[in-house]
Amino acid sequence: MIPYLHLWSVHIPTFGLMLWAAAVAAAMIMERSYRRAGIDADAVTMVTVAVVAGIIGAKLWHVLDSPWEFREMGWAVLWDTAGFAWFGGLTFGIGALLLQGWRAGIGGLRVLDLGAPAAAVGYGIGRIGCFLSGDGCYGVATRLPWGMSFPHGLEPTYERVHPTPLYELAAGLAIGLWLWFRARRTRPAGWILGEYLVLTGAARFLVEFVRRNPKVLWGLSNAQLASLGSVVAGIALILWLARRPAPEPDKAVEPFEKVA
Secondary structure (H helix, E strand, O other): OOOEEEEOOEEEEHHHHHHHHHHHHHHHHHHHHHHHHOOOOOHHHHHHHHHHHHHHHHHHHHHHHOHHHHHHHHHHHHHOOOOOOHHHHHHHHHHHHHHHHHHOOOOHHHHHHHHHHHHHHHHHHHHHHHHHHOOOOOEOEOOOOOOEEEOOOOOOEEEEEOOHHHHHHHHHHHHHHHHHHHOOEOOOOOHHHHHHHHHHHHHHHHHHHHEOOOEEEOOEEHHHHHHHHHHHHHHHHHHHHHHOOOOOOOOEOOOHHHHO
């Protein structure tokens, strides 16, 4: 594991470095989505604001979800580099994009559709930071051949465990690719967002079965309950859109290569 990169007297945390890489990748994909849709807006600023909001939300949700850490560490837990909750980041990030889409005149649901592929890929890349730092986001013990130990991680473990950040990286990239190609055709505003909520919620729900998070209700973790909420919200949104009057016939959007 590589929790820090040591460059002379400078020590760079790999978690923060990969978070920056995730933001850059998301901004690039968002900007391509805008160009493909013919929208003139500042995608980089929108992604930056959404990332900052997501980090704040992820940390606040983690603190609320883990009150014992606050009792032990006090306010210092807010500045700790470990402990970020997926659902808090998702909620605050979506809220930030909704507000920015409304202010830019794009529309809240429309901007979330455009940002869905970027969010999926950015999340996956961000998980590399969890993997490199060994911050405790790995899974339970396993005998599978790809099981790994994290003896030098921020939260070390010496037994072979599921490298769940890599599972989430693969899921994030796959979901992002699927949504990118799905968004090539005109669909009702909010449809791609609905698919994103269903797919990312399902992926997190499944990976939680091999994560080390405690179970709180019906044998499920807090993250799984939140994931179910994401899936239900996504299905409800898609069903609502499907019942609305049909939009204009789908028109193919110019391929990525033609706008690059």
